[in-house]
Amino acid sequence: MSEQQQKAERKLLRRGRLTDRERERLAEGREDKIHERPLPPGADRWSTWGEGELGPEPRPEWLVVADGAVDSRLGVVKTGKEADVHLVERWMPNEDAYDFASGRFDADEARDPDPDAAPGVPALATCLLAEKIYRGNDHRNFHRDASYLDGRRTRESRLDRAVANRTRFGLKVIAEQWAVAEFAALGTLWEAGAPVPYPVQRVGTELLIEFIGDPDGSAAPRLAALRPEPDELADLWGQLCAALGYVARAGYTHGDLSAYNILVHHGRLVLIDLPQIVDLAANPHRGDYLGRDVANVTSWFAARGLPDAERRGERLLEDLRYEARLS
Template sequence: MREHDLPRTGRGKSRNHFDDDELTYEKNFAEEPEWDETPDKPEFGDRWSTWDLSTPLERGPEPHPDWLVTELAAVDVERGVLKTGKEADVFLLHRHIPHTERGCLLAAKRYRSHDHRMFHRDAGYLEGRRVKESRVNRAMASRSSFGKEAIAGTWAGAEFNALVRLWEIAGQLDVPAFTPYPVQILGTEVLQEFIGSPDGTAAPRLAQVRADGKELADLWRQLVLGLTVLARAGYAHGDLSPYNILVHEGRLVIIDLPQIVDMVANPQGKRFLARDVHNVATWFTARGLPDVDETALTAELLAEAGLR
């Protein structure tokens, strides 16, 4: 995929700052000065790549995938909305280098500001989550405007950090990745691997898949493996269902992890895990998969997490 190709002109002209050595005061001008208000954006596209705005700890684990565009000459182009929700919207983003064929599709998840609805029953998910500054914890508990902004940042950070951790653990265990690759986080925007076809068609949700026989059994095997890695990391998804699992060319991918639950720190961790298992086991059983024992699976996952 290619965008309109024009030479890059730079990221804007330099401007004076208040800490410059020499200041020119407006009262000394004989006539009205002309200020440079040229927007800092590329000739084509919606913005420059934000890759260099994230710190190394705010980027995905190395080695970065070959498909990921990390060059600073890249631009980001919005391709539309993939999903809307009460807490966040997901956009399709094309990051590419002008004049070349190099580009990739990303899913940009942007959490809503404090004046929009926050997570449904978010108090249960927030148990066990704390930030370093006590004043921020108090603001989050009181749901002040500042506290709601902090909660939005907490959701974004929790999802990105979980994706990084799970990607790393899958690599250490030499098992296929079952979550999207976490590209970067910038504020309350989480960029991650787009799961779908090169033309921008998103992969279907598990709830939309018509599978039976060996295909259904293979999807269950992948899901159990993913849940096992989650449990070994000490996590429960917290809101798992056939609606936040994607299936792309036979690959099962678990998405929507902002409410991820630390099963040790959260006193309701076991309940969240049991609910996750029940939701997916019920779906697979209804589709005709035999020998699905949710009680046994829940016990196995608790053992993986070091809980009983």
């Protein structure tokens, strides 16, 4: 590193900002320290918290962010054309269960609650996450990428050309763009107040997001699986209109909305699967995507008996175009 680069780095550090080199050094030190210990029984890896991109602040109170936490994969939530989703539990092992003499955790006590936990503090910190891993290039279907990626550009013309020409390198760029786009969209929409899962972190093409379901690991059902009564149907339509309003005011539309990527958890509607989110300011096909999103969900509600569904859908589209400032 040149003297000029060293001065620039010291200047950034004095301002409280970490340079890329300093981040790498800290990450390497953290990794070395963590891997001095073996994993406790039942854990698949040490927590990846602190790596890659992190979700917006303030972070939810339920989220476990300690460096000493571990991740356990509990099973598959769903598989799809673009990605697979696994259920992950992030939890803090009981430090008293670590035997320094043997260098191992006691298998029977690693998950025992801390008897000395202060009142009001969880005795064993734990949370459930959804781990979404995008498929490799050989297993993905890119036939729809072109129109979705219109308006998305990198900062390097070389990468843009590779994406446009669908070279092997370009396909790798596209694969990560989906993960980057979904993580960024979730963060933006979460901060805007939209009902979406909290985005915990992104490392490459792996996302960790809030698990929408029950503490026992039961996932919330998709809207498509429900047969709601008339009152519930009307309530869900109202929630959907409000949710899409948040999305439109943020400048987006879902891009692939249907009853299959909407969850309903104890009556609360949640939008999921947002890698193809469409920027309504930049994408030249914005009107088509917005109209299709509204038509898809309106058709489902109409088939379930929502009164005057066609007129409601037309009004919703008008409202969303207004919220998004589309002419």
